[in-house]
Amino acid sequence: MKTRRTQPRELRRRQLIESTIDSIARRGLAETRMADVAAGAGMSVGIVNFHFDSKQTLLAETLGYLSDEYYDAWTRARENAPADPLAQVEALIGMHFEPRICNQRRVAAWSAFFGEAGTRPTYQALCQKFDDEYLAQLVDLFGELIGPGEHARRAAMLLLALWDGLWQNLLLNPGGFSAAESEAVCLEWLHGLPLAKSGR
Amino acid sequence: MKTRRTQPRELRRRQLIESTIDSIARRGLAETRMADVAAGAGMSVGIVNFHFDSKQTLLAETLGYLSDEYYDAWTRARENAPADPLAQVEALIGMHFEPRICNQRRVAAWSAFFGEAGTRPTYQALCQKFDDEYLAQLVDLFGELIGPGEHARRAAMLLLALWDGLWQNLLLNPGGFSAAESEAVCLEWLHGLPLAKSGR
DNA sequence: TCATCCACTGAATGATCGTTCAATCAAACA
DNA sequence: TGTTTGATTGAACGATCATTCAGTGGATGA
Numbered sequence: 244m245k246t247r248r249t250q251p252r253e254l255r256r257r258q259l260i261e262s263t264i265d266s267i268a269r270r271g272l273a274e275t276r277m278a279d280v281a282a283g284a285g286m287s288v289g290i291v292n293f294h295f296d297s298k299q300t301l302l303a304e305t306l307g308y309l310s311d312e313y314y315d316a317w318t319r320a321r322e323n324a325p326a327d328p329l330a331q332v333e334a335l336i337g338m339h340f341e342p343r344i345c346n347q348r349r350v351a352a353w354s355a356f357f358g359e360a361g362t363r364p365t366y367q368a369l370c371q372k373f374d375d376e377y378l379a380q381l382v383d384l385f386g387e388l389i390g391p392g393e394h395a396r397r398a399a400m401l402l403l404a405l406w407d408g409l410w411q412n413l414l415l416n417p418g419g420f421s422a423a424e425s426e427a428v429c430l431e432w433l434h435g436l437p438l439a440k441s442g443r
Numbered sequence: 444m445k446t447r448r449t450q451p452r453e454l455r456r457r458q459l460i461e462s463t464i465d466s467i468a469r470r471g472l473a474e475t476r477m478a479d480v481a482a483g484a485g486m487s488v489g490i491v492n493f494h495f496d497s498k499q500t501l502l503a504e505t506l507g508y509l510s511d512e513y514y515d516a517w518t519r520a521r522e523n524a525p526a527d528p529l530a531q532v533e534a535l536i537g538m539h540f541e542p543r544i545c546n547q548r549r550v551a552a553w554s555a556f557f558g559e560a561g562t563r564p565t566y567q568a569l570c571q572k573f574d575d576e577y578l579a580q581l582v583d584l585f586g587e588l589i590g591p592g593e594h595a596r597r598a599a600m601l602l603l604a605l606w607d608g609l610w611q612n613l614l615l616n617p618g619g620f621s622a623a624e625s626e627a628v629c630l631e632w633l634h635g636l637p638l639a640k641s642g643r
Numbered sequence: 644t645c646a647t648c649c650a651c652t653g654a655a656t657g658a659t660c661g662t663t664c665a666a667t668c669a670a671a672c673a
Numbered sequence: 674t675g676t677t678t679g680a681t682t683g684a685a686c687g688a689t690c691a692t693t694c695a696g697t698g699g700a701t702g703a
Contacts, residue, residue: 251680271562273473277661287682292662294680351561358558361551361614362471370615397628400620404608404628411607412600414561415570420600428597428604435635451650477691487652492692494650645703652697659690667682673675 256294256304258284263305268348272302272355299365306356306369309349314373316344321380328387332402332433335381339406340426347417350410357407377403390439398436405429456494456504458484463505468548472502472555499565506556506569509549514573516544521580528587532602532633535581539606540626547617550610557607577603590639598636605629 262283266275277291277298284290295301316338324334339345360366381399389395409425420428462483466475477491477498484490495501516538524534539545560566581599589595609625620628 255680269562271559273559274562276659288661288684289663289682290680293682298661354561355558357611357615358555359471359473361554362469362474367615374616394631397624397631400609400612400624401605401628401632404612404625405601405604406608407611408604408606408608409600411557411611412604415557415567416574424597424600425604428601431594431597432601432632435637437635455650476689488654488691489652489693490650493652498691646701647703648699648701650698650700652695654694656693657691659688661686661688663686664684665682666684667680669680670678672677 252294255284255290257308259291259294259301260305260308263301264309264348264352267305267355268351272359277301303365303369305352306366307372309352309356310369310372313344317373317377328384329433329438332381332384332388333430336402336426336429336433339410339429340422342422345410345413345422347414350414354411354414388438389436401432402429405432452494455484455490459491459494459501460505460508463501464509464548464552467505467555468551472559477501503565503569505552506566507572509552509556510569510572513544517573517577528584529633529638532581532584532588533630536602536626536629536633539610539629540622542622545610545613545622547614550614554611554614588638589636601632602629605632 259280262280263275265283266279270279278288280301281288281290291298291301295304317335320334320338321331324330356366357370360370378399381402382395385395385398386392389398405428409420409428412420413422413425459480462480463475465483466479470479478488480501481488481490491498491501495504517535520534520538521531524530556566557570560570578599581602582595585595585598586592589598605628609620609628612620613622613625
């Protein structure tokens with residue numbers, strides 16, 4: 244059996260990735276050291292290079308981990324909501340501000356990677372991995388809500404940008420608006436849209 | 444007279460700051476080297492430490508330079524627009540997507556600093572320097588447009604977040620939505636607001 | 644023309660950090 | 674219990690970079 248080798252390996256990798264997120268949130272991406280990551284996981288300096296090819300690989304896999312986690316949360320939010328398009332969008336808005344996804348550690352890490360993504364093809368690809376799909380899903384939902392066409396496309400674009408901007412704001416102004424207020428901003432916008440006949 | 448010393452000094456400092464923005468836009472903040480900045484300005488390696496105390500000082504002053512430039516653009520946009528609140532907001536929206544402010548170099552630099560601002564008090568302070576004022580001005584404008592209170596506050600918050608998010612999107616999806624489309628998204632939102640009696 | 648003053652140069656320095664690897668340890672199996 | 678296998682350690686290494694500073698050059702004023 245390979246339990247001994249493979250199982251601990253995956254466990255360690257996850258621990259190290261979580262420790263990387265911690266370090267990015269506490270010290271920033273630029274100040275994150277291999278030694279910090281190892282110490283954060285309670286291990287010695289050489290461990291990261293044993294489980295990951297290099298620091299770059301570790302960081303890329305950390306971003307991929309966050310990206311997959313976000314994708315899961317998105318998918319599950321839709322699955323657990325009524326099939327009605329308004330309820331679907333409301334569920335997605337709610338998901339963006341629930342503590343499991345929208346917490347200081349996660350948002351700080353996302354923001355740090357975004358800041359470097361403009362000049363790093365690897366990060367850019369990972370950030371965009373599901374973007375087309377998110378956009379397409381929202382365009383469909385808004386098509387049902389306010390009718391298909393350019394308006395639906397713009398509504399989808401607005402909501403995606405709004406999530407990014409509100410997350411950024413939560414991070415930079417910790418004493419400012421709360422997650423609850425940010426969610427209220429999204430919902431107020433949604434409920435102010437000129438719904439087509441068949442809404443709710 | 445001190446012309447010889449002080450005048451070239453300020454000129455060099457500005458050249459080095461512009462070269463820093465170039466380097467951040469091309470290589471990223473993490474990959475920006477003192478040697479890159481000097482070479483970009485056509486000078487030798489030691490020059491940056493001659494005009495700035497350290498790399499950290501150079502980067503902080505670069506962010507301050509961007510912040511002041513943005514403040515000027517904001518102020519001038521309002522000055523050059525009719526006093527009417529709707530026209531004022533439209534002018535601010537237009538300013539956010541005109542090439543002088545919304546170009547790849549500037550937006551890439553902003554985004555890079557934002558990514559590090561969460562963990563660097565110096566950057567955070569510079570990013571937030573005028574934030575309270577921007578918010579207050581928008582709350583006033585929306586107070587006139589849709590009536591004062593929580594709704595005006597949320598509209599102001601939404602627009603600020605939207606600008607951030609749309610800029611981020613322009614940077615990460617260069618082949619996606621254009622600046623013109625981003626502006627259209629803002630304007631469409633603005634014109635869909637339930638205006639108070641005295642609008643326009 | 645000479646002296647002075649600085650902006651500027653770039654080789655040298657030293658600190659920081661990612662990476663390597665020989666040695667150690669511990670779990671699983673015979 | 675002894676053996677094997679692979680995870681883990683951490684000291685040492687080497688590369689990269691910010692920073693320094695003794696020296697250069699050229700402009701200014703006498």
